[in-house]
Amino acid sequence: MIxxxxxxxxxxxxxxxxxGWESVRLLLKSDEMGFSFHITTIYAGADxxxxxxxxxxxxxxxxxxGSIEDVATGDVHPIHPGVMYALDKHDQHILRADTEMVMACxxxxxxxxxxxxxxxxxxxxxxxxx
Ligand code: 9YT
Numbered sequence: 774m775i776x777x778x779x780x781x782x783x784x785x786x787x788x789x790x791x792x793g794w795e796s797v798r799l800l801l802k803s804d805e806m807g808f809s810f811h812i813t814t815i816y817a818g819a820d821x822x823x824x825x826x827x828x829x830x831x832x833x834x835x836x837x838x839g840s841i842e843d844v845a846t847g848d849v850h851p852i853h854p855g856v857m858y859a860l861d862k863h864d865q866h867i868l869r870a871d872t873e874m875v876m877a878c879x880x881x882x883x884x885x886x887x888x889x890x891x892x893x894x895x896x897x898x899x900x901x902x903x
Contacts, residue, residue, distance in 0.1 A: 793819030802883040809883035824894035837874030
């Protein structure tokens with residue numbers, strides 16, 4: 774069994790800070806669960822184009838408000854506590870935070886640790902340049 778506490782893990786290298794967001798990666802590839810699990814904070818006002826070409830991602834909004842735009846269709850979906858989105862087609866998207874948002878995120882395949890977005894909005898797969 775693996776038990777971890779966000780309140781202590783956020784003081785370790787599991788906490789990654791990037792442009793407009795930070796994330797504590799509570800489960801990583803090395804935990805051998807087949808997915809990674811992150812608690813991500815999106816900063817208020819952030820406008821984040823993303824495209825996880827190499828990963829599937831599911832996100833659940835714990836707190837805060839914002840929106841997600843599906844770049845392929847132009848559809849904009851409001852985000853508030855209780856909303857989940859799943860990027861089941863590696864959907865290119867733009868995440869916008871009206872207030873600070875806390876999101877619980879799952880990645881398949883799991884991220885390995887320190888990934889931040891490449892210029893194309895993706896995370897590299899292990900072994901690829903970051
Ligand atoms: C909400 C969202 O897009 N989360 C992405 C994951 C997070 N940036 C992380 O842990 O890499």
